Amino acid sequence: MRAPLPFPACSPLLTSALRSFGLSTVSDTMPDSVHPCLTCGACCHEYRVEFPVYELQSMGGSVPDALAHEVHGNRWRMDGTERHPVRCVALIGRCGKQSICGIYEQRPSTCRSFEMGSERCNQARARHGLAPLDAPWDDFPLAA
Numbered sequence: 001m002r003a004p005l006p007f008p009a010c011s012p013l014l015t016s017a018l019r020s021f022g023l024s025t026v027s028d029t030m031p032d033s034v035h036p037c038l039t040c041g042a043c044c045h046e047y048r049v050e051f052p053v054y055e056l057q058s059m060g061g062s063v064p065d066a067l068a069h070e071v072h073g074n075r076w077r078m079d080g081t082e083r084h085p086v087r088c089v090a091l092i093g094r095c096g097k098q099s100i101c102g103i104y105e106q107r108p109s110t111c112r113s114f115e116m117g118s119e120r121c122n123q124a125r126a127r128h129g130l131a132p133l134d135a136p137w138d139d140f141p142l143a144a
């Protein structure tokens, strides 16, 4: 099994992900106004993240091949979400403190369709000691 890829502060992926949210850095002191996903990341620590092979960059999609592995047939999975404790290799930060998807613009459809405030979202949050969410946001999830 490959070791998780590090995302140093100078990582172009991280820089571009942060810029998407108007941030310059990931810190422990996120302002209260930031999207709840940026202080959560529980779902990226909870679920297996699988997606169709055609979403890989090598197949014309956006997900970096180096961050995922084949499951079977045409199914691939984000590295780090196949084991326990779960932690997707693309996640940057610490669960419940600060978190951001290092490949936000390139994340798989599974993550794009995961609904913040849904039952699964709140189940993941509860398992990580975070209060449930019920307020709708227009653009989510940012960390998932």
Ligand code: SF4
Pocket: 036, 037, 038, 040, 041, 042, 043, 044, 114, 115, 116, 117, 120, 121, 122, 124, 125, 133, 141, 142, 143, 144
């Ligand atoms: S979608 Fe829910 S569980 Fe995932 S990061 Fe956002 S608030 Fe947390």
Ligand code: SF4
Pocket: 043, 044, 049, 078, 088, 089, 090, 091, 092, 100, 101, 102, 103, 104, 107, 108, 111, 142, 143, 144
């Ligand atoms: S949103 Fe990003 S960090 Fe979270 S599971 Fe998906 S690819 Fe991984």
